[in-house]
Amino acid sequence: MLLFVTSIKLIAEIALCALAGRFLLGVLAGGRREQNFFYQLLTxxxxxxxxxxxxxxxxxVVDRYIPLLAFVALVWIWxxxxxxxxxxxxxxxxxSLCQ
Structure with missing residues (x-):
């Protein structure tokens, strides 16, 4: 059970970091974010x-808010x-997973 919970926590952490990175890169790249390779990778x-x-x-719910809602849901899961x-x-x- 501990391995399962730790795996869920890890997946949530990776997804949260990817969503945060996608947001920050989208802000930095501006309108040309769709042509950015790393933005496409995070997407x-x-x-x-x-x-x-x-x-x-x-x-x-507008599609624009879906990543934000996913982020909030992943924070709760985490x-x-x-x-x-x-x-x-x-x-x-x-x-061993408790250390």
Whole structure:
């Protein structure tokens, strides 16, 4: 169970960093961000999370806000995984993933 929770936390961390990097690079690149190779790479990394968020949100939500909603959802997933990991590590502190 600890391995599963740690894996979920790691995936959320990677996705959060990719979404934050995509936002910052989009701000720096401006209107030419779609031609930027690294922006395209970060978009490809975050596509599963943004398409998943698009699937669960109503159509009234503008596509522009989907990455922000995905970011907020991933922060909540990360927090819940962190809390669960702390609880599991307190129950069995000698496991290798608790260090």
């Amino acid at each position: 490809a990394l975050t596509r599963p999370f943004t398409t998943g968020m698009r699937a669960i949100t109503p159509r009234r 927090l819940f995984a962190l809390i669960e990991k702390v609880q599991l590590c307190r129950a069995a502190p000698m496991q």
